[in-house]
Amino acid sequence: MAKNKAQIVYSPRQKAIRGLLWLFLVLFALLVIFPVLYIILGSFKQNQELLLGGSNIFPQSWIVQNYVDAWNQANFAVYTKNSLLLSVGVMVISLVVSSMAGYVFSRKTFAGKELIYGIFTAFMFINVGSVSLRPLYELATQMKINTSLWPVVLFSAGGGQATYIFLCRGYVNSVPKELDEAARIDGCSFFQIYYRIIMPMLKPVLATIAILSFRQGWNEYIMPRVFTMTNDSLRPLTVGVNMLKNAGDGAAAWNIMFAGATIAIIPILIVFICFSRYFMGGLTAGAVKG
């Protein structure tokens, strides 16, 4: 109950209660992990076993053939490549765009700044759902860029930028202005101050943005689904694996879908395990600043 450095002595009764609470947490954690574990373990089962069902989450015999099939026959090599392009693209664009905008918003006063900032804020709250994808889709078609994944990358980055800009602006605000002035006296231009002084100091928040935007790109579903409706070779994993499910013979290919879903979640889980600090830090920072 306390986090004082001095050791707290618990009575036997308190110890028993804490033990029970701990046991409850363990059980609940198992429950939370279960769906993920089920899909990962299931991806090593034979299709026969999956279609039969039952209560055993461990495979009777472990096989990797599902992954080979998914990779070679079901186009998952292409989906994975697309997912990587989408997530890395969104990440890089978000980092560049939001750090520049955050810097300008923090350091400059200019006509219409409040108005622009207000519009950014307003559109964080206005949500009209999937309909806004329609004009973007038609725009991409008219510009004839809908034969690549780039419109999805750009529109995804554009749609998510407000949060990242707010994060950057908040962070730049906390960097003392004296640093800018010192650099300016040393002859740095406005852009050089950003590039040489501010960017290096922004590292923690840039790491958060990198992680969050990578996840955003990796998990994007509705937008790539709409944009790749007629083009299977552009689909990222989220869409590809779900199209398999919607296909008429979907019921038969559970093993491929299990393997596909596993391919879709393993990278993001690894990123999460390595950088969980940034995931969780970014969430609360965004809530406070935004």
Added chain:
Amino acid sequence: MAKEYVNPQLAPTNRPPRPVNKKMRLKESGGVASWLMLSPSLVFLCVCSIYPFIWIFRYILYNYDGIPNHTRFTGMRNITTMLSDAKFWGSVGVTFEYALLKLIFIIPLALIMAVLLNQKLKGSSFFRGVFFMPTVISSSISGMIFTFIFATGNGILNGILKSIGLISQPVGWLTDTSVVMAAVIIMSVWAGFGNYMLYFVTGMTSISEDVYESSRIDGANGVQTFFRITLPMLAPVLKVVLMLAITGAFKDYEAIMVLTNGGPGTRTNVMFLYIYNLIFGTGSNATRQIGYGALLSLVAAVIVGAVTIVYNLVAKKLDDVV
């Protein structure tokens, strides 16, 4: 600026020109650069946010099926259609039901888990990571995982329930209208409670340890401590979290689309899913109604906005009472 520049030697002496000029020059530097640096985000704002929003207004009174020269002005017909569209208002009802049920389970669960994690039991940060983990998975994939779990014939949930003797006949989690909402709620609570839990955990760490200590000295037990200290001191955080949870719950549709696609029938057809199918649907009745969908999107956004406003009013009232 050139016009304003005055040679210091000729300047009127009552206004010291140097500081003014210096200030101007400092402000001036990087004017072009700052606009250039701001331009990518401004372009994004215009293309990805403002343009689609205006586009919606352009089509709300039109019949539009996605083929450019099929656009037809239909006056008030979309509006009258909407007023008598039982399917739409049904989906609004489903949305409210879904949001309410989700909130009833997700907020207390997130709160309880946050309180438990705050007890500094062994491995707290590990548990925190585990509980947060589902939120990093794409909602489309979590929808898919639960399709497998809830499958009637070979799903593992029915398998487990059967093997421990709780059921004798498989339950149609996704095909039986009486239980499908439970399945949807289970999935969305699983996928989302970690977010809110983390907000609560962060809020709790800012509650001073001294308060807990003095309450312990006064002999308060765990439950009393929670209701008398943790909850009141968490009230500001709770208010924000509730607001996020409400708007979030009303906007959910991706995972539901994957899990049930609104079915069976229209039992889980939330409004944003209904609208999605109007605009991008590829079902048997492939007649897209984009203009009508645009109108409904606007109405849906207004509904969510109204709920938010009502919530804020209620929260304010509660503030005055408590």
